[in-house]
Amino acid sequence: xxxxxxxxxxxxxxxxxVGSDGWLYVAEAGSGGDGASITGGDGATLRxxxxxxxxxxxxxxxxxxAVDLPSLASDGGFGATGAHDVAFHEGELHVVFGFGGDPNxxxxxxxxxxxxxxxxxxxxVSGGSVAPVADIASLELDGGPDDDxxxxxxxxxxxxxxxxxxxxxxxxxxxxGADGSVAPVAVLSPEPNxxxxxxxVYQAVPTGIAAGPDGTLAIAQLTGFPFPEGAANVFGLAxxxxxxxxxxxxTNLIDVAFGADGSLFALETDSDSLLNPGTxxxxxxxxxxxxxxxxxxxxxxxxGLALGPEGxxxxxxxxxxxxxxxxxxxxxxxxxxxxxxxxxxLAAGLAGLGLLRRRR
Numbered sequence: 638x639x640x641x642x643x644x645x646x647x648x649x650x651x652x653x654x655v656g657s658d659g660w661l662y663v664a665e666a667g668s669g670g671d672g673a674s675i676t677g678g679d680g681a682t683l684r685x686x687x688x689x690x691x692x693x694x695x696x697x698x699x700x701x702x703a704v705d706l707p708s709l710a711s712d713g714g715f716g717a718t719g720a721h722d723v724a725f726h727e728g729e730l731h732v733v734f735g736f737g738g739d740p741n742x743x744x745x746x747x748x749x750x751x752x753x754x755x756x757x758x759x760x761x762v763s764g765g766s767v768a769p770v771a772d773i774a775s776l777e778l779d780g781g782p783d784d785d786x787x788x789x790x791x792x793x794x795x796x797x798x799x800x801x802x803x804x805x806x807x808x809x810x811x812x813x814g815a816d817g818s819v820a821p822v823a824v825l826s827p828e829p830n831x832x833x834x835x836x837x838v839y840q841a842v843p844t845g846i847a848a849g850p851d852g853t854l855a856i857a858q859l860t861g862f863p864f865p866e867g868a869a870n871v872f873g874l875a876x877x878x879x880x881x882x883x884x885x886x887x888t889n890l891i892d893v894a895f896g897a898d899g900s901l902f903a904l905e906t907d908s909d910s911l912l913n914p915g916t917x918x919x920x921x922x923x924x925x926x927x928x929x930x931x932x933x934x935x936x937x938x939x940x941g942l943a944l945g946p947e948g949x950x951x952x953x954x955x956x957x958x959x960x961x962x963x964x965x966x967x968x969x970x971x972x973x974x975x976x977x978x979x980x981x982x983l984a985a986g987l988a989g990l991g992l993l994r995r996r997r
Contacts, residue, residue: 640965644694647962650953652722652792653943660693661951664732666719668959669710673749675742678787683709685750689719691732703762707752714959722793726800730762733793733802739786740774757788771813773802792845797852803843822878835863845892850899857890864889864911871903884923892942904942
């Protein structure tokens with residue numbers, strides 16, 4: 638693909654952030670292991686391992702920031718759940734950990750592997766170790782805001798009032814208080830399924846979340862099974878918790894990012910639906926009128942997006958691989974191709990994604 642590979646050999650790379658120090662920090666969800674297991678939201682058996690990490694890159698140099706972090710994955714390690722995103726808040730690096738199932742299972746898992754208690758939480762990174770800050774999954778212990786005991790914290794951002802998390806299992810956006818308290822500020826409601834198969838509604842799964850220079854929060858929507866094409870949106874989150882659609886007509890969005898000038902970009906993980914063969918996505922620029930421009934397509938299994946201060950795009954690719962994940966730098970961006978504000982919905986085939994585990 639276009640661009641320079643700056644990191645390779647990553648284990649299920651996810652979200653990224655460029656720090657004020659100029660380093661690119663990457664969350665690696667790991668590859669699970671052969672430890673104790675839980676049942677994921679999709680019914681799969683997920684085994685524990687301390688194979689996750691946070692890695693950083695700058696000017697050709699690669700360093701470990703934190704290693705031996707908790708990870709869950711099916712046999713083979715593909716599509717793991719673990720360290721999902723990183724963000725700086727008040728000068729300190731934080732990481733959010735996914736879970737991917739009913740958090741009532743976490744206690745028994747942590748009994749066998751104490752570090753597993755970090756799963757479903759946000760932690761602070763210091764000296765190569767991670768200390769818990771806020772328990773996102775605790776909101777789902779009794780069913781959660783969407784009445785489904787399933788938590789998979791996915792994206793983390795420092796908003797104008799503190800840290801904010803998207804929970805792709807709970808279908809909600811969660812704010813973290815200064816004391817580590819957690820509270821849902823928005824819930825994404827199910828949508829009617831337009832396809833002739835599948836359930837009557839599909840889940841409005843939130844994935845990437847980003848904060849603009851003016852404090853605006855943008856949220857990417859993956860959509861749940863049966864993953865209808867053209868049904869994913871980018872939402873804007875207002876201070877009162879209401880959601881506005883900033884742009885629509887996407888398919889299976891995985892991340893969003895703002896440029897320093899307030900420009901907004903969105904990343905599809907699979908542009909022709911997760912139910913169809915192949916796993917190539919696309920990168921778009923979004924405009925205020927709801928239209929968009931295609932910057933790059935044919936990206937293999939992209940799972941994260943970050944922008945550097947010089948306008949460099951960093952895209953995590955091969956993001957479901959336990960050993961072959963990469964980060965590619967794109968600079969300058971290819972010339973945009975104008976597209977209309979919306980695309981028609983199309984019928985889909987049959988497949989799934991272990992990355993974001995949702996009950997069906």
